Amino acid sequence: MKDKACIVGVGESAYTRDVELSKSVLAIQLEASMRAIEDAGLSPKQIDGILPSQYGPTTEELAANLGIEELRFATTVHMGGAAAVASLQHAAMAVSSGAAERVLLVSGWNGYSMQRARNILSTNVTVLPGGAIARDYYMPYGLTVPAQWYALIARRHMHEFGTTQEQLGAIALAMRKHASLNDKALMRDRALSLKDYLSAPVIADPYRMFDCCLETDGAAAVVVTSAERAKDRKHRPVYIMGAAAAHPYPADEFTNREDIFHTGLTDAAPKAFAIADVSPSDVDFAEIYDCFTFEVLQQIEETGFCERGEGGAFVEGGRIEIGGELPVNTHGGLLSEAHVLGMSHIVEAARQLRGNLGKRQVKGAEIGVVTGWGDFGDGSIAVLRR
Amino acid sequence: MSDKPLPELAGYAKEFYAWCRRGDLRFQRCSDCDAWRHVPREMCAKCGSAEWKWVKSSGKGTVFTWTVAERAMHPAFADAVPYAPVVVEMDEGVRLVTEIVDCAPSELEIGMRVEVAFAKVSDELTLPKFRRMP
Numbered sequence: 001m002k003d004k005a006c007i008v009g010v011g012e013s014a015y016t017r018d019v020e021l022s023k024s025v026l027a028i029q030l031e032a033s034m035r036a037i038e039d040a041g042l043s044p045k046q047i048d049g050i051l052p053s054q055y056g057p058t059t060e061e062l063a064a065n066l067g068i069e070e071l072r073f074a075t076t077v078h079m080g081g082a083a084a085v086a087s088l089q090h091a092a093m094a095v096s097s098g099a100a101e102r103v104l105l106v107s108g109w110n111g112y113s114m115q116r117a118r119n120i121l122s123t124n125v126t127v128l129p130g131g132a133i134a135r136d137y138y139m140p141y142g143l144t145v146p147a148q149w150y151a152l153i154a155r156r157h158m159h160e161f162g163t164t165q166e167q168l169g170a171i172a173l174a175m176r177k178h179a180s181l182n183d184k185a186l187m188r189d190r191a192l193s194l195k196d197y198l199s200a201p202v203i204a205d206p207y208r209m210f211d212c213c214l215e216t217d218g219a220a221a222v223v224v225t226s227a228e229r230a231k232d233r234k235h236r237p238v239y240i241m242g243a244a245a246a247h248p249y250p251a252d253e254f255t256n257r258e259d260i261f262h263t264g265l266t267d268a269a270p271k272a273f274a275i276a277d278v279s280p281s282d283v284d285f286a287e288i289y290d291c292f293t294f295e296v297l298q299q300i301e302e303t304g305f306c307e308r309g310e311g312g313a314f315v316e317g318g319r320i321e322i323g324g325e326l327p328v329n330t331h332g333g334l335l336s337e338a339h340v341l342g343m344s345h346i347v348e349a350a351r352q353l354r355g356n357l358g359k360r361q362v363k364g365a366e367i368g369v370v371t372g373w374g375d376f377g378d379g380s381i382a383v384l385r386r
Numbered sequence: 387m388s389d390k391p392l393p394e395l396a397g398y399a400k401e402f403y404a405w406c407r408r409g410d411l412r413f414q415r416c417s418d419c420d421a422w423r424h425v426p427r428e429m430c431a432k433c434g435s436a437e438w439k440w441v442k443s444s445g446k447g448t449v450f451t452w453t454v455a456e457r458a459m460h461p462a463f464a465d466a467v468p469y470a471p472v473v474v475e476m477d478e479g480v481r482l483v484t485e486i487v488d489c490a491p492s493e494l495e496i497g498m499r500v501e502v503a504f505a506k507v508s509d510e511l512t513l514p515k516f517r518r519m520p
Contacts, residue, residue, distance in 0.1 A: 203457045
């Protein structure tokens with residue numbers, strides 16, 4: 001797979017939190033798709049592969065609207081928030097094998113203006129793999145949403161390794177600081193102090209309000225093609241050096257894992273780095289799926305940027321801020337830019353590697369990592385280079 | 387206020403909760419390698435055997451982790467906040483999501499010893515909850 005596929009187009013819809021501006025998920029996803037296709041210097045008819053999100057319109061609906069007459073490759077990855085980066089892996093496999101030549105990935109929703117994202121699983125948990133287990137064994141006790149599931153893992157991490165609330169706060173603050181450098185970020189004008197963070201209401205202890213991602217309307221899209229076809233495009237190609245995805249064991253129930261911190265990423269990360277033939281120390285920045293603050297810390301550990309248990313110390317002292325050792329979520333992430341199910345992390349990573357990103361450009365960025373986290377700990381990761 | 391979500395009493399969930407209704411906490415145990423398991427499965431993930439029995443648990447365990455829900459994310463729990471979903475690790479090794487009935491959220495501690503205390507929800511359903519051990 002190494003270096004055989006490239007990201008050549010990226011784009012987003014408008015990001016909003018305004019019921020007056022509400023549109024259908026299909027309309028939002030088409031807006032993002034058209035921007036990514038245009039960014040790639042292509043016409044929609046030239047797309048011959050689609051990887052849609054499991055949440056939202058089908059491949060068939062997207063293709064019908066975009067006028068794609070020759071659709072040769074379509075599959076849907078069911079990994080929740082890990083699906084966007086896992087779809088990037090699938091796209092790379094498709095173009096490097098010749099199954100398709102130009103593949104579109106898109107995800108997004110109207111998680112603010114229509115059904116609030118927080119309510120989707122509590123009203124119909126069976127959309128989730130393992131949803132029947134959650135219905136029969138978690139929900140009767142009021143364990144109804146991801147914030148509560150993951151809080152159980154965060155609490156255990158605090159117990160075993162001494163991870164502190166302030167360390168989770170450092171993650172929220174870093175994302176908010178990065179959002180102030182991004183005109184598209186919904187929280188760009190909302191400064192956040194540690195005092196604000198600590199005095200915010202508790203949602204599911206240890207998660208307070210600013211530990212939780214935003215509910216937003218919006219979509220993002222990416223176009224992938226072969227390295228050969230990526231030459232002579234509008235923008236410098238971004239190479240997919242390596243990518244991998246994995247499910248934890250068991251994937252459909254998270255409380256009975258022998259090692260509660262062993263998630264999909266624990267297995268996927270070494271695989272992706274092996275394909276890319278680089279190591280975590282070679283990485284200049286990381287866009288990490290930040291549904292909640294602790295998941296960033298845990299993924300930093302499981303990706304191998306530090307040892308397990310050291311994540312708390314790692315995120316302190318500005319290390320994950322732009323200008324630090326490993327800038328994380330340079331766009332503001334799901335916590336402070338917008339939540340479009342992980343695709344925005346790929347978009348940002350590609351832009352960082354193209355360069356010229358103004359105030360938030362990571363200087364000398366050559367290699368970046370993007371991760372996904374979904375469902376009860378599914379994981380995905382891609383190593384990208386300019 | 388809407389009704390609290392309840393398990394669908396079908397398949398193995400029906401059997402698991404039927405034992406609870408009789409005041410018995412039972413988990414599946416492999417007839418070949420003796421491994422306990424929860425949630426119910428068709429076969430033993432350790433040895434591959436499809437032979438198993440519902441075997442009575444000691445009913446005793448230890449608090450493995452917990453969270454305190456201060457904001458209801460499901461309308462049925464609006465009056466219940468703050469409440470604490472807890473994961474208990476049974477002495478048999480399996481873990482389950484539950485609630486500690488006689489312990490305020492602020493008093494919860496990882497490692498706390500607990501024992502099963504059945505809570506009747508309706509004629510059809512009894513949930514296994516836990517209380518502190520003396």
